Amino acid sequence: MDRLFAPDSAFQKNFFFLAKRFVPGETIESAIETVRALNAAGMTASLDFLGEDVLEREAAVKTRDAYVRMLDSIDASGVDSNVSVKLTAMGLLIDEDFAVDNLLHIMQRSAKNRDPFVRIDMEGSGVVDATLRVFERAYAQQRNVGVVFQSYLQRTAADVERVIALGARVRLCKGAYNEPPEIAYKKMPEIRENYLRLARELLARGNYPGIATHDRRLIEAVKVIAKTENVSSDRFEFQMLYGCRPHVQRDLVAQGYRMRIYVPFGTHWAGYFYRRVLERRENALFALSSMFSR
Numbered sequence: 001m002d003r004l005f006a007p008d009s010a011f012q013k014n015f016f017f018l019a020k021r022f023v024p025g026e027t028i029e030s031a032i033e034t035v036r037a038l039n040a041a042g043m044t045a046s047l048d049f050l051g052e053d054v055l056e057r058e059a060a061v062k063t064r065d066a067y068v069r070m071l072d073s074i075d076a077s078g079v080d081s082n083v084s085v086k087l088t089a090m091g092l093l094i095d096e097d098f099a100v101d102n103l104l105h106i107m108q109r110s111a112k113n114r115d116p117f118v119r120i121d122m123e124g125s126g127v128v129d130a131t132l133r134v135f136e137r138a139y140a141q142q143r144n145v146g147v148v149f150q151s152y153l154q155r156t157a158a159d160v161e162r163v164i165a166l167g168a169r170v171r172l173c174k175g176a177y178n179e180p181p182e183i184a185y186k187k188m189p190e191i192r193e194n195y196l197r198l199a200r201e202l203l204a205r206g207n208y209p210g211i212a213t214h215d216r217r218l219i220e221a222v223k224v225i226a227k228t229e230n231v232s233s234d235r236f237e238f239q240m241l242y243g244c245r246p247h248v249q250r251d252l253v254a255q256g257y258r259m260r261i262y263v264p265f266g267t268h269w270a271g272y273f274y275r276r277v278l279e280r281r282e283n284a285l286f287a288l289s290s291m292f293s294r
């Protein structure tokens with residue numbers, strides 16, 4: 001399976017067209033062009049260099065350097081984008097200190113950009129504690145970093161409180177990993193209910209929350225919360241994944257809301273693509289329909 005998903009495998013080389021709806025390209029140039037088009041449509045972006053679960057220092061340093069080049073390209077091209085980083089790609093599974101150093105290296109380069117912000121994606125529950133430790137250590141040194149919380153985890157309300165107290169920025173999502181019922185809500189109504197409870201706290205007391213969802217019910221409920229809590233549309237942003245519900249993205253922009261699109265790119269697209277397909281039948285259908293529109 002690992003071999004099948006390796007970037008140089010025949011599968012990866014021949015089947016990128018399937019992933020193309022969700023991953024606009026394998027190169028930084030293609031990612032920048034995508035961001036330029038999103039900017040022209042009134043949206044900002046967060047670029048993610050695909051890759052995760054790195055177990056060799058060399059690979060983590062390579063990814064860190066790819067982020068630095070990406071930040072150089074964002075700066076040079078003038079596009080409006082920040083970056084999202086997975087700590088397991090920065091060596092979190094090898095050594096926490098090493099991951100902190102790599103993250104700070106990226107944050108220092110990012111600090112020179114028009115949008116200096118670096119978002120740490122949240123991964124599976126096995127690394128949530130380590131991710132939060134690394135985040136807090138980096139945040140203590142430099143403020144241009146924020147984290148992600150998943151409403152399917154039962155622990156998240158306490159984590160959100162802690163980060164609200166720090167004054168750091170949070171992206172709120174449902175969560176994309178398969179977590180056990182001992183620690184996670186498994187039913188969609190519970191996950192939604194928790195999402196809205198957390199969104200209310202973040203909107204009322206948080207720092208510029210990112211409301212990451214394609215779920216129309218949640219989007220409408222968040223609009224109502226923002227109104228009742230008197231939170232103007234420039235004090236939070238909606239966030240969606242590249243290729244998911246583009247008409248909803250455009251509608252929200254037309255209604256005067258801020259919209260940031262998460263744009264993954266690179267050759268390690270298989271894991272990301274696999275999560276999108278498992279998540280929704282529509283996503284598999286979108287991918288298949290691209291076979292006929294090539």
Ligand SMILES: Cc1cc2nc3c(=O)[nH]c(=O)nc-3n(C[C@H](O)[C@H](O)[C@H](O)COP(=O)(O)OP(=O)(O)OC[C@H]3O[C@@H](n4cnc5c(N)ncnc54)[C@H](O)[C@@H]3O)c2cc1C
Pocket residue numbers: 120121122123148150173174175176177212213214215216239240241243244245261262279280282283
């Ligand atoms: C910007 C962003 C960043 C993210 N970062 C992380 C992260 O760091 N860690 C993490 O674990 N997860 C992350 N996620 C993924 C997230 O946790 C969910 O797995 C994912 O967003 C699916 O949940 P949802 O709320 O968007 O909608 P879903 O629960 O998938 O769907 C809800 C409803 O939305 C509609 N819908 C959704 N998608 C589509 C579609 N493609 N086509 C048609 N209708 C659709 C359907 O009506 C559906 O009933 C991120 C998501 C976004 C948007």
